[in-house]
Amino acid sequence: MLYKVLDKGVYRDFVKALISEYEFIGPKKKDRSVHDFVPIKDISELDTNYIRTTIPAAKKILFPPNERLVTYEIGKKIEVKPVIESGEKILFGINAWDINGMNFLDRFFTTDFIDENYISKRKKLIVIGMDSEPTETNFSPSMGAEYAKDGFDIYLTELKDKYFIRIATARGNEILEKYTKFNDAIAEDFKEYNKYMDNYRMKFKMSVDIKSFYDNFELIYGNQEFWKRVAKNCYSCGSCNLVCPTCFCFNVRDDIELNLKDGNKTREWDSCMIPEYGLVAGGHNFRPDKENRLKQRYRCRLKTFIDKFGKYACVGCGRCIEACLAKINIAEDINSVKKEVSV
Amino acid sequence: MVLGVQEEESKSTIYVPDIAKIRRIKQISPIEKVFRIVLDDEEKQNNFKFKPGQFVELTIFGLGEAPFSIMSNPDNHEFFELCIRNVGSVSGALHRMEEGAKVGIRGPFGNGYFPYDKMKNHNVLLIAGGLGLAPLMSLIKYILNYREDYKEIMIIYGAVNPESILFKNDIQYWSNRKDISICISVDNPDDKWTGEIGVCTKLIPRVNFPPEDTYAVVCGPPVMYKYVVYELEKKKFKPENIYLSLERRMECGVGKCNHCHIGNKLACIDGPVFSLWEINNLKEAI
Numbered sequence: 001m002l003y004k005v006l007d008k009g010v011y012r013d014f015v016k017a018l019i020s021e022y023e024f025i026g027p028k029k030k031d032r033s034v035h036d037f038v039p040i041k042d043i044s045e046l047d048t049n050y051i052r053t054t055i056p057a058a059k060k061i062l063f064p065p066n067e068r069l070v071t072y073e074i075g076k077k078i079e080v081k082p083v084i085e086s087g088e089k090i091l092f093g094i095n096a097w098d099i100n101g102m103n104f105l106d107r108f109f110t111t112d113f114i115d116e117n118y119i120s121k122r123k124k125l126i127v128i129g130m131d132s133e134p135t136e137t138n139f140s141p142s143m144g145a146e147y148a149k150d151g152f153d154i155y156l157t158e159l160k161d162k163y164f165i166r167i168a169t170a171r172g173n174e175i176l177e178k179y180t181k182f183n184d185a186i187a188e189d190f191k192e193y194n195k196y197m198d199n200y201r202m203k204f205k206m207s208v209d210i211k212s213f214y215d216n217f218e219l220i221y222g223n224q225e226f227w228k229r230v231a232k233n234c235y236s237c238g239s240c241n242l243v244c245p246t247c248f249c250f251n252v253r254d255d256i257e258l259n260l261k262d263g264n265k266t267r268e269w270d271s272c273m274i275p276e277y278g279l280v281a282g283g284h285n286f287r288p289d290k291e292n293r294l295k296q297r298y299r300c301r302l303k304t305f306i307d308k309f310g311k312y313a314c315v316g317c318g319r320c321i322e323a324c325l326a327k328i329n330i331a332e333d334i335n336s337v338k339k340e341v342s343v
Numbered sequence: 344m345v346l347g348v349q350e351e352e353s354k355s356t357i358y359v360p361d362i363a364k365i366r367r368i369k370q371i372s373p374i375e376k377v378f379r380i381v382l383d384d385e386e387k388q389n390n391f392k393f394k395p396g397q398f399v400e401l402t403i404f405g406l407g408e409a410p411f412s413i414m415s416n417p418d419n420h421e422f423f424e425l426c427i428r429n430v431g432s433v434s435g436a437l438h439r440m441e442e443g444a445k446v447g448i449r450g451p452f453g454n455g456y457f458p459y460d461k462m463k464n465h466n467v468l469l470i471a472g473g474l475g476l477a478p479l480m481s482l483i484k485y486i487l488n489y490r491e492d493y494k495e496i497m498i499i500y501g502a503v504n505p506e507s508i509l510f511k512n513d514i515q516y517w518s519n520r521k522d523i524s525i526c527i528s529v530d531n532p533d534d535k536w537t538g539e540i541g542v543c544t545k546l547i548p549r550v551n552f553p554p555e556d557t558y559a560v561v562c563g564p565p566v567m568y569k570y571v572v573y574e575l576e577k578k579k580f581k582p583e584n585i586y587l588s589l590e591r592r593m594e595c596g597v598g599k600c601n602h603c604h605i606g607n608k609l610a611c612i613d614g615p616v617f618s619l620w621e622i623n624n625l626k627e628a629i
Contacts, residue, residue: 069358074404078445082356112612113597116356221626249601252358252594256405263405265358270600277602280592281409281431284565292627296604304607 002167003185004176006156011163014180016043018090021179022126025061026092027053037061037091048093051133054319056245057094058102062121063109063248069117070265074256083264084116088124095132097315099152100145101245102127104311108248111309117267126171129155131200137318139206139331145315146204147197157193164193206318208331210302212338217303219341226340227291230333233326234290238271240297240320240328246313249277272297298333357597360402360447361387366422368442372507374429375474376438377414381422382448389420395482396456396588396616400596401425401433402447403440409433410593410611412478413451417485426477426509452596455614457482457560457586466495466552470571472543472563476500476509478588479562483517490522495552498525501543501563505529505536542567547574554579560616562588568629572619585619589628 006014018024019040027035027050035050037057072080094102106122109115129152140146148155153172157164165182167173176182185193220226241247249270256263270277273294278287287293301314314330321329367379382388393399393413402408409431415424429438437446459482467486471479479498486493498517502508508527517523526546528539539546544567559580561571568587575585591603591610603610606625608617622628 069356070360072404078362078404078447080359080362080447082359084356109599111598113357113599115597115599117358248599250595251600252408254402254405254407260405265402265408267358267600270602272601278592280590281434282428282564284590286565286591286627299606300601300604304604307607 002165002173003190004165004167004182005159005185005189006163006165006176006180006182008161008163010180012043014176015046015092017179018092018128018175019043019046022090023087024090024092025057027057027132037094040092046093048130048132050093052135052322053098054243054323056098056101056243056317056319057091058098058125058127059105059245061089061091061125062102062118063105063250065269066266067117067268068264068266069252072263072265074261074263082116084120086120086124088126090126090128092128093130093132094127094152096129096148097138097140097143097145097317098245099127099129099148100140100143100315101317103148103151104246104305104313104315105248106151107309107311108246108305108313126175127152127154128172131157134204135318135322136205137321137329137331138204138316139208139318140316141201141204142206142208142210143312143314143316145317146201157196159189159192159196162189164189164196206331208316208334209338210312210334213302213334214306216337216341217299220337221295223340224291227295230328230336231291231294234273234294234328235326236273236275236290236293237325238273239323239325240330241271241273242269243319243323244301245315245317245319246301247271272300294328298330301330302334357599358449358595360400360408360449363446363448365440365442365444365446368440371426371509371511374507375426375509376429377424377426378437379415379422379424380446380448383445388422391420391423391451393417393423393451393481394453394456395459395485396478397451397453398478398593398596398615399423399425399448399450400452400593401437402449403433403436404445404447406436407433408447408449408594410452410596412481412588412615414477414480415484416488417481418488426474426480428474449596452593452611453615454612455616457588457616458558459485462486462558463489463492464494466557467493467497468550468552468557468559469496469498470500470543470547470559470561470563471498472501472567473503473507474509475561475563475567475588477562479560480510480513482560483513487523494556496523497550497552498523499543499546499550500525500527501567502527502529504531505533542570544570544574547571547578550578554581554584558584558586560586560588565590565629572629575619582619582623586616587619587622587629588616589614589622591615
C-alpha cells in the first residue's frame with residue numbers, strides 16, 4: 001500500500017480526465033434519497049456525497065441481474081460460444097462496505113471453480129473507493145466492513161484541504177501518475193487521516209453482536225419457535241436478496257430466438273426466500289416453510305462462509321433492513337439470539 | 344452485440360456445454376428411458392472419466408439444463424448412459440427426442456461419489472428405491488469389473504410395482520451369478536408376482552453382514568432415507584460406513600448457483616454422495 005495525498009485543487013481535473021478517458025461509472029442522484037451507480041459522461045452528473053444506493057454498485061457491474069453466459073447457433077452442427085465481457089471500466093466512489101461485498105464475491109466466484117464471466121469483468125474493473133455516509137441501518141463496523149483493506153486500486157479519503165490516498169495496485173499508481181499530481185503523505189497527513197477515521201466510525205449508529213450469533217447458531221438452530229417468530233411477517237418476496245451486495249444465487253435460463261436457430265443461456269438473480277427455490281423435479285420441496293428459508297439465509301450470510309473461507313457473507317450495509325416490506329431486521333435478529341439462548 | 348462485449352473464440356467457461364449425440368434410446372419402463380450419449384469431440388469422449396455417483400448437466404438447446412446421474416460402467420470410455428424418468432421439463436423433452444439428436448453436456452461433476460476404493464476388501468450392501476437404482480448401477484458395474492477385490496455383495500431394491508422394475512436384464516444377469524445376491528420388493532404386486540411385497544426397508548433386518556466389515560450405499564427418493572438409516576443403525580452399521588446420494592436442485596453443478604445447499608455444504612461439489620456421518624452434521628439433509 002502506498003500512502004499519498006492529492007490537493008483538492010486538482011481533484012476535479014483528475015476526475016474529468018478519468019471521465020473522458022474511460023468508461024466511467026459513478027454515483028448519480030436519482031431522487032431525493034437514493035443515488036444510483038450509472039455511466040457518467042460529465043462531471044456535473046457525478047455526486048459522491050451519497051448516502052443510499054439500492055442495488056450495490058459492484059454487483060450491478062460484475063454480476064448483473066441478467067447476464068448472457070453462452071450463445072449458440074443451431075444448424076447442421078450446434079456452435080456454442082462463451083460470452084466474455086472484457087471492457088475496461090472505472091468504478092468511482094464505491095464505499096468500503098460495498099468494496100468488501102465485492103471482495104466476498106471475488107472469493108466466492110473463484111473458489112472451487114473459476115467463474116470466467118465474473119472474473120474477466122472483475123480484472124478489468126478499476127476500483128476507486130471513497131467513503132460515504134452510513135444510513136441508520138448500517139452496522140458494517142460490527143462486520144469489520146467499514147474500512148476496505150483491499151479490493152480497490154485507489155481509495156480517496158476527503159480531508160480538510162486534501163485527499164488522503166491509499167494506492168493498492170500498480171494500475172492505480174499508473175492512473176494517478178498519468179492524470180494528476182500527488183505527494184507523499186507525511187506524518188501530519190496520517191494524523192489527520194486517523195482523526196478522520198475515528199470520527200467516521202462514530203457515525204455508525206447500529207451495532208450487532210455477531211460473535212454471539214455465530215457462537216450460538218447451532219444452539220438456536222433447532223428452535224423452530226424462534227425462527228417462526230423471526231420469519232412471521234416474511235412475504236417470501238426476495239427483496240433482501242435483490243439489494244444484498246453479497247447474494248449470488250442465480251438461475252440459468254435457455255432462450256431461443258423466433259428463428260429457432262440462435263439461442264443463449266442467461267443467468268438471472270434468484271432468491272432463496274421464494275418457495276420454488278428448493279423445488280426439484282417430481283415436486284419435492286426441500287424448504288417449503290418460510291422460517292426454514294429465512295434461517296437458511298441467515299446461516300448463508302452469517303455462518304457458512306466463515307466456516308468455508310473465513311469471511312462473513314454480510315457486510316452490514318443494512319440494505320435488506322430498509323428493503324424489507326415486513327420490517328424484518330437482521331441486526332435485531334442477530335442481537336436477539338444471545339437473549340434467546342440465555343433464557 | 345452489446346457494447347464492449349466480445350465473444351472470444353478460444354476461451355471456454357464452466358457454463359459452456361460440450362455437444363453430444365444421443366446414440367441409443369431404450370425404453371426400460373413405462374416412464375423411464377436409458378439414453379446412451381457420446382460426446383462429438385472424440386478426444387473429449389475418450390477423456391470423459393467419471394466415478395460412480397457423479398452426475399452430468401444435460402442441456403436441451405432452447406429449453407434448459409438439468410442434472411442426471413451417470414449409470415453406465417465407469418471403465419467404458421466409449422459412451423456413457425443416463426436413465427431418465429419423464430418427470431420435468433428437460434426430462435420430458437428428452438423423452439420426445441430421437442436417436443441421433445444433439446444435446447449439451449457439462450461434467451462429470453461431484454466430488455462426493457461412492458467410495459469404491461474404501462469398500463475394497465469389505466462387504467457391500469446396496470439399497471435402492473425406484474429410480475435410485477440408476478446411480479447405483481455404475482457402482483455395481485464397477486464392483487463387478489473388480490469382483491475379487493470385494494467380499495459379499497447384496498442388492499436390496501424396492502419398486503412400486505413389477506412393471507416399474509428397472510434394468511430387468513441386468514437383474515436377470517445378477518441373479519444368475521453366484522457372487523452377488525439381489526432381493527426385490529414391490530409395493531403393489533400383480534397376479535404373477537411371487538417375490539417380496541412392501542417397502543424395501545423391511546428386507547434390511549434380514550441382512551447378516553457383520554456391520555463393522557460392511558459398507559452400505561443408499562439411493563432413492565428423499566422420503567426413503569430416514570427409514571433406511573433407522574434400520575441400518577438398528578443393525579449397528581457405523582455412520583461413516585453408510586453412504587447416501589442426495590437429491591437436490593444442482594442447477595449449475597459447479598458450486599455457484601447455490602440451489603443445492605444443505606447447511607454449509609453444496610450437493611454439487613461436496614456431494615451428491617455423503618456419508619451418514621457428514622449428513623448427521625448437516626441436520627436437515629434427510
